Amino acid sequence: MFASLIILLAAHLLAANAHGQACECSSVVLPVDVNTLIAKDPTDPFGGLRSNATALRRLNAEYDIFGVFCTPNEKTAQSTDVIQLLVHGLTYNNEYWSPKTEEFQNQSYTAYACDRGLSTLAIDLVGVGKSTRPTNASDAQYITNAAAMSQLARHLKNASILPGIKPFNQVIGVGHSSGSVVLIAGAITEAERSPFDGLVLTSQLSFQPGQLGTPPGEVSARDDTPLRWGSLDPNYVTSDIRFPFYPADTTLFSPRMLVYDNFTKDVAPVSFIPGISISSLPANYTGPVAKLAGLRDQAICVGTGRCNDLAALTALERVLWPKAKSFEVVLTEGGHCMTLDFLADGAFSVFVKLVKEFAGLHSD
Ligand SMILES: *[C@@H]1O[C@H](CO)[C@@H](O)[C@H](O)[C@H]1NC(C)=O
Ligand SMILES: *[C@@H]1O[C@H](CO)[C@@H](O)[C@H](O)[C@H]1NC(C)=O
Ligand SMILES: *[C@@H]1O[C@H](CO)[C@@H](O)[C@H](O)[C@H]1NC(C)=O
Ligand SMILES: *[C@@H]1O[C@H](CO)[C@@H](O)[C@H](O)[C@H]1NC(C)=O
Ligand SMILES: *[C@@H]1O[C@H](CO)[C@@H](O)[C@H](O)[C@H]1NC(C)=O
Ligand SMILES: *[C@@H]1O[C@H](CO)[C@@H](O)[C@H](O)[C@H]1NC(C)=O
DSSP states (O other): OGGGOOOOOBOOOOOOOSSSSOEEEEEEEEEEEEEEEEESSTTOTTTTTTOOGGGEEEEEEEEEEEEEEEEESSOOHHHHHEEEEEEOOTTOOGGGGSOOSSTTGGGOHHHHHHHTTOEEEEEOOTTSTTSOOOSSGGGSOHHHHHHHHHHHHHHHHHSOSSTTOOOOSEEEEEEETHHHHHHHHHHHHHGGGOSOSEEEEESOOOOOTTTSOOOTTEEEHHHHOHHHHTTSOTTEEEESOOGGGSOSSGGGSOHHHHHHHHHHOOOEEGGGTGGGGGGGSOOOOOSEEEEEEETTOTTTTTTTOTTSOHHHHHHHHHTTOTTOSEEEEEEESSOSSTTSSTTHHHHHHHHHHHHHHHTTOOOO
16 A cells, blocks of 8 residues: 555745755645544544444545655755654644745744754645545544554655655654644554654643533634635534634734734634544553643643643643653743744744654754
């Protein structure tokens, strides 16, 4: 199956990093074969991971995964050995990691990472952006996406993503919010067989069913923006309320970022909302794991009291990773979308430090 993975499209140069080393970015489309059991009931908070066979159905499909691959122009050992697979969260897409405007170029994590010699592949999840959108939203569950991301990671290690680029020795998964839950789902199902050499799980903490409310303003995408999404299954959702993704202190982000965010928002399968409770299940994953939470994160920290005591939070999260090579929780200063506010630099430096640590590279 993996042999059938080929690049369908390798396009144009997208960005040159204003600050330092030039960064070559290309759009790619990578087909993945997903063959897995998923929950018949897309509102199952555990995505079928706790269900017996009667509650599961087999999903066997091929999806095209769209991504933006960025690599430093001047090749160093680390840029050719290690790649970060960047997985966006609910109602975002690959652009979360690199907003496509002049003004926000200094808030591009892919450019920041490139500058420090690290390659990235920022993808759109199944159902989102330019990746395949299954007609039936209940096909695009966490487990579906976990299987797709694992296959993508194996592909990155086994085949050339573009002509002239060697397969990578190591793949570090970096998730944001629901994207972190996708990586957790894979860490549960694949355990010691996981192709990921480390997981950096940002803006995500474990939540039991009912512990985290529905995100505000959630609405069927087809009702929200009929011109764009009018023909979609109503179980693809989006949200018009974006400010909880930013710090409550409005001086800490650009008002234009909020406008840009609202303008470029994407859809997510509705199963991603209850399915967040997959994050409360233990994973037998054996690589190194770090969770990052922003002290100004209005979705998971502010008002929950969970981020006040780092030792207590670490102890609570640690038990879910009994076999991890290492585990830590890092508190950063920013909000839920910690790459999109003025405190982003602090988060970026933690991402890079962890990725280099997990990959066994020297930090600068
Ligand atoms: C790696 O690639 C080779 C050649 O393309 C293929 O035969 C093999 O099945 C692949 N292995 C994995 C684990 O993907
Ligand atoms: C499977 O789970 C269902 C509930 O989801 C339960 O009603 C049924 O008894 C279970 N079957 C077996 C064989 O455990
Ligand atoms: C989506 O698929 C599920 C499972 O096969 C099915 O129960 C449901 O009716 C489908 N929904 C639509 C809108 O076709
Ligand atoms: C978001 O964009 C829509 C149009 O796409 C607009 O109607 C709405 O007022 C905007 N909301 C905010 C909070 O900017
Ligand atoms: C994890 O490993 C333990 C044994 O060490 C086992 O009891 C448990 O079922 C495993 N969990 C999963 C999800 O496979
Ligand atoms: C980006 O640049 C703007 C304008 O110079 C500045 O206000 C902002 O703090 C910078 N953002 C980051 C993340 O460095």
